[in-house]
Amino acid sequence: MNDESVDESAFRRACGNFPTGIAVITTLDDDARPVGLTASSFTSAALSPPMVLWTIGPHARSFDSFSRASHYAVHVLHKEQQALAAHFAGCGEDKFARLDWQTGAQGLPILPDFSVCMECAVEDVHPCGNQKLMIGRVINIISRNREDALVYFHSEFHYLDRS
Numbered sequence: 001m002n003d004e005s006v007d008e009s010a011f012r013r014a015c016g017n018f019p020t021g022i023a024v025i026t027t028l029d030d031d032a033r034p035v036g037l038t039a040s041s042f043t044s045a046a047l048s049p050p051m052v053l054w055t056i057g058p059h060a061r062s063f064d065s066f067s068r069a070s071h072y073a074v075h076v077l078h079k080e081q082q083a084l085a086a087h088f089a090g091c092g093e094d095k096f097a098r099l100d101w102q103t104g105a106q107g108l109p110i111l112p113d114f115s116v117c118m119e120c121a122v123e124d125v126h127p128c129g130n131q132k133l134m135i136g137r138v139i140n141i142i143s144r145n146r147e148d149a150l151v152y153f154h155s156e157f158h159y160l161d162r163s
């Protein structure tokens with residue numbers, strides 16, 4: 001099968017076979033207001049130095065903020081956070097209004113609950129089809145040592161729990 005025969009929905013269905021974790025990624029906009037979105041594209045990219053990558057699509061209202069950001073915070077979600085994932089995948093006006101978020105050491109918005117939070121410095125931003133590929137260097141890790149994870153598989157949320 002060559003790429004000309006692969007339509008978008010077939011590709012989407014094919015990718016649905018690959019289970020991923022779920023992250024909420026946050027940064028500040030030009031007016032220093034917190035912005036954030038749910039992302040399943042997040043993955044580790046290199047161990048030394050510690051690098052991560054994810055992609056952001058053009059329809060995200062936070063696209064320009066993330067494109068210009070120097071830092072962002074990746075919150076990996078645990079199994080009880082499906083509602084939070086849906087919240088940050090939505091288009092509510094102020095997604096942070098009812099959340100007890102804090103400002104982290106890098107000035108980033110840090111959510112109250114997560115499995116692990118990685119504060120990242122932007123290393124590179126590349127065009128990638130209709131998306132932007134965001135490459136970050138992990139500069140701080142806050143771990144809650146959980147044994148469970150929220151998972152996305154075949155367009156649905158699931159969870160893993162090894163406790």
Ligand SMILES: Cc1cc2nc3c(=O)[nH]c(=O)nc-3n(C[C@H](O)[C@H](O)[C@H](O)COP(=O)(O)O)c2cc1C
Nearest residue numbers: 037038039040041055056057060061062088089090
């Ligand atoms: C399970 C799931 C995974 C998603 N993964 C991504 C992703 O990796 N990159 C992306 O740009 N949008 C992703 N989205 C869509 C964004 O979360 C959604 O467009 C969001 O409204 C963007 O927020 P904003 O408009 O406030 O920037 C995902 C949505 C869901 C439900």
